[in-house]
Amino acid sequence: MAKEEKHSVIGHPMPRVDARAKVTGRAKYAADIELPDMLWGKIKRSPYAHARILNIDTSKAERLPGVKAVTTGKDFGGFRWGWIGTTRDEEPLAVTKVRYMYEGVAAVAAIDEDIAEEACELIEVEYEPLPGLFDPFEAMKEGALLVHEDRPGNITTEYHWNFGDVEKAFAESYLVREDNFKTPRMAKGYIEPPAIVAYWPDTDHLTVWIAKGSPYFPYRILARCFNLPLNKVRVIQPFIGADFGGTKNDMVNGDFAAPMLAKKTGKPVKIVYTQFEELATCLRRHPVWITIKTGVTKDGILNAIQTRLVADGGAYTRMSPLSLYLMGCCMTLPYKLPNFKTDAYCIFTNNPSSAAMRGHGIYHTRFAADVQMDMIAEELGIDPVEIRLRNAIENPEPGEIYHTVNKLTVGSCGVKECIEKVAQAINWQERKEAEKIDGYLAHGVGVAAGAYLSGARLTGHNAAAAVVRICEDGTVNLLTGASDVGQGSDTIMSAIVAEVLGLELKDVEIKRVDTDYTPADPGSFGSRVTVYAGDATKRAAEDAKRQLLKFAAKEFGIKPEAMDIKDKKAFVKADHSKSIPWLKLVKLACYTTPGNVIIGKGVSTRGVGQVPNWETGEEDVGANYSFTAEANEVEVDLETGVVKCTDNSVIAHDCGFPLNPPAVETQVQGGAYHQGVAAALYEEFKMDNGLTTNPNLVDYTRPRAYEAPMTKVIHVITNDPFGPFGAKEASEGSCCTAPPAVINAIHDATGIWIKELPAQPEKVFWALKQL
């Protein structure tokens, strides 16, 4: 009941701690960093998607006045890197072979950007062009040429999982449907292109400012690349102009070239990608060909789903093993599914590499499954809302757990409530029955539901930590490796500390990531920050509080456990009139006994421990699971095929407990629009033999304000047992429900099914013609 009242900071709307720096333009992003004597770097890129490099002649470039250094892949001494130890298949700059269009082969540092660019043109590279593989189905064929000579069959990664008995379940089903769907290559969407400033304060010490959502990725990778101990690599995180996975999370050529050029010249080197470089080469959302076969009872209850997925992974492995894992394992949410089988393949091609993107993995299969659910509902004559309610996983009673067939552990599930609330808010019945067509415009409504994991559970360095330092004037410093890329985690972490220590938000100062000072943390991906870093931060604040309460308890001659802190007072739980003001307590702790510097430490190991079984597809992939339902209304121009979302748009999101409600709202609205509606209606990289033919924001159409629906957000509160203060993720789930909701709405309006995203006008137009 009235959970909010239990808390004095979290759960209440709070302005972001970094908002002032951002609205005044004072927030420094990587490209804003400037050091004395700084040089500008540029990357020389391959004009071939697949070619052997026979020779690189840099002499002319080196002679150009203003050029200070040139580097090629050979300078890196055979270093290769990858997402994990077993996937190290990429070089900082290609040495013997390029595998995708515009792959970097050399780099230049010069006194200004124009000269660096001119010098790149003077580098002469001799190539032996090779035939390219651009279609994963071609690449899978027996005898196809190989993108990587040591990777037979061009298979990046594959999974074959089987839960229950799908064959038997299909045989027993009243209706079995098989459909094919396809998702497109998509840009991640951040406006800030990749950027780095690197310099060597000493010959054995590297410092970089880098626009990455996960600063500890470059920290570890650059240490290995330059053969440095970790304590000599300093990665400082500037403000980040968003990161939805991919290029802003993972390394790019420039991230290696800048430190190498800085090492060669002894000067700071800055490389800022242009939006063209970003869009032409970036890690993009996997295009996936999905075959989905579903069996249901006469009442529309799911008996079994079988999927076959083929994803184009592009030239290098990158994070594809996780992408494919997520595409598979989360099919068992948010509906009860007793039997499930999947065969998933990620294939190497000579397209730019694919990688994680907001809504990672789940977006693809949720799109297919939730559109197919409407197809099934239509065949069976069941209302789309009703069929979802019948199949939705129930919210477990407190203390109970729901286990999916692949052993995902669900401690809270508000999906039913989400579906009911969006249906009500959008006036579902009324809208369904309303007249659809008015002149050449048709209106329709669609609904979809989904789930997303909070925090990918991974092996290795997935633990998160925080340090809370109590300053002697009563203020607090918070050090965490968690990185705020715009989602608002700096505010959440600060609020957690304020909540635990009974302070106000303004009393806590959070430091941005600096690997010289902040504790290691994997970074911002997989919706992990609130649940893991939040847990660590809570523990660190509690540790500091425990230390402080010892001093308070001494004053009253009782045990520390008998006291608590709230509203800037430490008080005796049994008698609130016995209390010590916060400042007095801090001074007591800091000054009375020698050496009492209060430093709280917290570590979260929720993300480590039991990790998924990559062979069988079992076990938890997240710490907990958020649930979402979305209902959208669309307007379809029947003569042109142009589809718009109207302002009649609602999302209900179960993030357990919203720690900062407006931040949850912007995350949910943004995910639904930018990576959701955009995926449904607008965005797709068009390709021509490995070349991205729309590598600019004019031809790669991104949704804007005029077309943005004023999406309402409904918070569904379930207080998850596994999240800090009951919280679950709030940024990715809505990306996954928007596409099926929009596609289902188009069907409601017009009767057409769009099975290949996006529903761009021309596609809709021809589909309407075929009706």
Added chain:
Amino acid sequence: MREFEYFAPKTVKEALSLLSQYEEEAEIIAGGQSLLVIMRQGLFTPKYLIDVKGISALDYINRDEGKGLRIGALTIHRAIEKSPIIQRHFKVLSEMEGNLATIQTRNWGTIGGNLCHGDPAGDPAPVFIALMAKLKLASLGQERIMEVEEFSKDYLEVALEPNEMLVEIQVPTPPPNTGTAYEKLTVMKGDMGIVGAAVSITLSSEDGVCKDARIALSNASSIPLRVREAERQLIGKVLNDDLLAEAGQVASEEAETTSDVHGSAEYRREMVKVFVRRAARKALERARAG
């Protein structure tokens, strides 16, 4: 961006002297909203860049019943959109400008710059063609008048001599009972049209027969394309929706559409039908309203 030599003349005469001096080696920049995109990509670098944006004498909008409307070539799009004169007498121009790119672009980009860029996807040219507008081109000591329809030669190529610049757009006062409209297909407000159609219809005040019709398309050829066969479907007839659709059909046959990332040639052809009909319907309504 590559280097060039830069001049910022303050008068038309100064600009024309520079042009006559450097001719082919010179390029004029006005608002530069299109030119700089090309230059930044290294696709084009002039030796001499003549920046005419500061010539305030070419920033004007005036009108009289006899001469019609006169727009200085360096008038920004936003000024045309917001001009009370234009909103009152040439609503179609204001509407067209209101959907041309975004306010930020309209605040710096000029009407003359747009026309001289010669992009067939540009919105102003077909509307001016429908309005029977003319252009005043000046070179040192000389001036000539040209129909807007004659101005575009090929993709990004216009009929300016190397020593010439566009100084004024002249739009005659339309005959009575004339209605003009422009409609384009966009996915996002402010996009370049995937195709667009400007239609002007003049009705006879006596019997309501279509006395004159002008139809011009954007992004349906390498130039802003006037479709005369389609116009002929309307002239001399009492118009109805079927005839407008017929004009759309004929226009789509006249169009020389090509494919790009925004749509195939076939789709564009289909859209020419739709947008000619939509613009014609609106133009007809306006003509009937007088």
Added chain:
Amino acid sequence: MNGELKELKLTINGKPYELKVKPQALLVDVLRKNLRLTGTKQGCLTSSCGACTIVIDGKAVKSCSILALQANGHEVTTIEGLADGDKLHPIQEAFIEHGAVECGFCTPGRVMSAKALLDENPNPTREEIREAMQSNLCADEGYVKYIEAVEIVVKKTQGGS
């Protein structure tokens, strides 16, 4: 002579500046590189993202689509010139209070677009607000809070009408 630096005189945030720039320098480059006014961002260089939006003579424009020399003699306002010391502009306040800030990269451009809009039209409709920021691409929030934040400023300055 090619490559010769040209004199540029302009007013930025109320302060006169005289500097020498390359003819091909874009206004955004001069602001960011020469004058270190890095609040103005550079996102796309194709005039499509609006992160570089500034105000010239009261009108919002994209500083990536203007040669620096074209701003000669003009009055430029950048995000750095909006607050009066510690006192933020009402638009900045509303952005903070209403949670219309996420990663912040597009924020300066949006604030400038909103400022130009409200200076010209203190009582815009929702459609007009949307139109004014059609040029400002955002990547992470769905524009809803932004539009509402501008509406809040309108309400406050219009005396709650």
